[in-house]
Structures are given as C-alpha cells and as structure tokens.
Amino acid sequence: MEKRRKERGNVMMWGEEINSAEQKQLLTLLYKELTELRNGEANEHDKLAFTDRLLLFVDSFEHAMKQQSEINQQQREKRIERMTVENMHHITFSLGHQQLLVHMLKKSSSTVHVLDDVLSIGPLNEHRTDWLFERGLSQMNRAMATFTAEIRSIAVGHSVVIWVANNAHEKLALSYTLTHLPSDLSIRIIDIPASDMEVGNLVYRSSSDLCAKDVVSHFNRSIEMDALPDSERKSLQKRWQVARNSIGCLRIWQNCTIIEVEEAFYDEKITQLATNEYSRSIRIIGEIICQSDDYLSKEWLYYRVNYLIAQGILQCAVDSTNLFNQRIKLASGVS
Known part of the structure; x- marks a missing residue:
C-alpha cells in the first residue's frame, strides 16, 4: 500500500485540492468498485486503480480535516481574545x-x-x-x-x-x-x-x-x-x-435563598439509601449529590456517614478504610 502511495506522484497533490462535492462523487465511485471487487468482477488493473482512488480520497479527507481543525482553532482563539x-x-x-x-x-x-x-x-x-x-x-x-x-x-x-x-x-x-x-x-x-x-x-x-x-x-x-x-x-x-x-x-x-439547616439535614437521605446489605458509601453519597439542586461536598456527606456509624445507626464493614472502599449498611434493629 505504501509503495502504491509513492508511485502516484502528483496524484496526491491533486487530491489535496478536492472539494467536498468531488469527495462525495469519489466516495460513490469507490463504493461501486468495492462492490465489484467483492463480487470478483474486477481484474488486477481495476484493483490497482481502486487502490489509487482510495488513497486519493483518504489524503483529501485528511487535508480537509486539517484545514477545518485550523479554522476551529482560529475561531476559538478569536472568541477567547475578548x-x-x-x-x-x-x-x-x-x-x-x-x-x-x-x-x-x-x-x-x-x-x-x-x-x-x-x-x-x-x-x-x-x-x-x-x-x-x-x-x-x-x-x-x-x-x-x-x-x-x-x-x-x-x-x-x-x-x-x-x-x-x-x-x-x-x-x-x-x-x-x-x-x-x-x-x-x-x-x-x-x-x-x-x-x-x-x-x-x-x-x-x-x-x-x-x-x-x-x-x-x-x-x-x-x-x-x-x-x-x-x-x-x-x-x-x-x-x-x-x-x-x-x-x-x-x-x-x-428557592434562590441561603437557608440555615441542622447539621443532620442530610442524615435522613443517607439512611434512606442505605439497606440491610452492604453497599459502598461513595455510591450513596453520589446519589444524594445527583438528586440535589445545590452544590454538595462529598467530604461533608462522608463525615455524616461516619457520624451515623459512631451513633450506631449505620454499620461499617471491617475492611473499609476510606470513602472509596468503605461499605456500609443499616445497623441491626434500624429500619
């Protein structure tokens, strides 16, 4: 394939100037020739011609993408300039x-x-x-x-x-x-x-x-x-x-206002999401954050989880050491 690319000479230069309409026309032709190749209807010359046209299309497409990328970069810089x-x-x-x-x-x-x-x-x-x-x-x-x-x-x-x-x-x-x-x-x-x-x-x-x-x-x-x-x-x-x-x-x-609430404000949500089976604290905390319209700190919710563990409301798996691997469930007798 690389040998064929080198043998095409100035064909690649012509390919770099192909506009989008010509690209579409060439792509249609390529699809037709590919169908013939699959059906065994093409001879060796047709196969080589197909290879040339395929490389031509790839080159022109790469060139067009590069040009568009440069245009996009210029537009981004112009917007940021302000x-x-x-x-x-x-x-x-x-x-x-x-x-x-x-x-x-x-x-x-x-x-x-x-x-x-x-x-x-x-x-x-x-x-x-x-x-x-x-x-x-x-x-x-x-x-x-x-x-x-x-x-x-x-x-x-x-x-x-x-x-x-x-x-x-x-x-x-x-x-x-x-x-x-x-x-x-x-x-x-x-x-x-x-x-x-x-x-x-x-x-x-x-x-x-x-x-x-x-x-x-x-x-x-x-x-x-x-x-x-x-x-x-x-x-x-x-x-x-x-x-x-x-x-x-x-x-x-x-309601577009800062409101003071009790420290335990999110405790009920934590216990509602906890079950009688162990689950990861990070999943429960993530659900609370996703359900809230306010910005919440995962560190604060993690602190409240540990507070509930200390109060005997939640139970922590022995192998849990931090937020990302901590597993909790409702303590016995808590529903």
Whole structure:
C-alpha cells in the first residue's frame, strides 16, 4: 500500500485540492468498485486503480480535516481574545473552573483567583478553623487567607470579573469577596443561571460545570453589563456579615435563598439509601449529590456517614478504610 502511495506522484497533490462535492462523487465511485471487487468482477488493473482512488480520497479527507481543525482553532482563539483584556482579574469559587480559566487565558496577562473553601459548611467566624479540624474537614479552610491577600492587592484601574453559580457556597463566597475587594474597582458579576436554554438547557449547580464554550458564551453576554452598583455591593456585603454572625453551621441554597439547616439535614437521605446489605458509601453519597439542586461536598456527606456509624445507626464493614472502599449498611434493629 505504501509503495502504491509513492508511485502516484502528483496524484496526491491533486487530491489535496478536492472539494467536498468531488469527495462525495469519489466516495460513490469507490463504493461501486468495492462492490465489484467483492463480487470478483474486477481484474488486477481495476484493483490497482481502486487502490489509487482510495488513497486519493483518504489524503483529501485528511487535508480537509486539517484545514477545518485550523479554522476551529482560529475561531476559538478569536472568541477567547475578548476575555484577555489587560489588567483583568477573574475570580471564581470552584477549583475546576479556575483551572479551566487558567488554561484558556494562559497567553494573556489576565489573573485568575480562586476561593474553593466550602463556605456553606461550618461557622464563618473565628471558631471556623477549630470546628472543621475537630470533624476532619480542615481542607475546607485552606485557601481563604491566600485568596484574601490576593484580592486586597488588586490595583486601582484593574477590572474584576466574578463568576458565581447558584449554590450556597458560591453566593456566600461572592459576599465575602465583595467585602474584601478594594472599594474603587470596576466589578462585573457573571451570574451563572441554574439552567441555560441558549446552550442546550444545561443545568449548572457549580461553576465547575461550565465547559470552555459555556465560559466564552457567558462572558460575551456579560460584556455589555454595567459595573456592580455600590448599593448592590453593600447589600451583598451585608449578607456576609449576617452569615458571619450566625451560629448556624450548615447552609443550603433553596428557592434562590441561603437557608440555615441542622447539621443532620442530610442524615435522613443517607439512611434512606442505605439497606440491610452492604453497599459502598461513595455510591450513596453520589446519589444524594445527583438528586440535589445545590452544590454538595462529598467530604461533608462522608463525615455524616461516619457520624451515623459512631451513633450506631449505620454499620461499617471491617475492611473499609476510606470513602472509596468503605461499605456500609443499616445497623441491626434500624429500619
């Protein structure tokens, strides 16, 4: 086959110029000749001619695909170019979304800041660190200090874009961010809707649910938006102060509002999904996350599973050591 490719000489060059209509015509001819070959109706010359035409089609198709790939890349770069304004700071509250933005903006001078501490869980005052540590959830309090220092240092004249989805964590993180950003910055908020008909009626529970195409679409729609008014900023800052002074330790997003609930809020769902036979904790936790309209932390649900084990409501298999291999069932006498 490779020998035949080399012997064709300038036939390959001609093949690179084939347009889509000619490709279709050639493909029809190839199909007809292939049928003849299968039926044993072709001689040796016909077989060689078929091979030439087949290679010709493959070459032209590869060339067309390469051209289309280059066009697609140019279009992507053109769309992203609008996001690469000099001295622009993007703020997000999802690590996955931050990584996507960093990748998309790697050729620009834009900066991406992230606060992925789960603010919907735990007290928001000076007791937060100890409270999370006692429950083995210290990872939910690792980024706030660094993030706060970063956003406080944003210079006057720089523009800020804040990405926020509809969940308790990101709404609280938005209020926290506005409390600590310098007051004389131009700020735009990209409020990611719970669902979006314009991009296929997708459902977004978190900023991390966005793909690159969604990011560009939402950003372009936000360009004509006005900067955040002072009155709205003060209102959002007040929401943070209220939450910080509250004694509640678990918050959910319900009916477009942050609501405080008991720590045991998800315990009933866990026990409803557990059975009298051992099943993996990760499956139960995954089902709860999928059924929820809010963004949920698997670490928090895992903590509640272990709490229920300690209370004798659930029973854990002896060989279970972590979230991904832990197997649980309802304890004897629990139904």
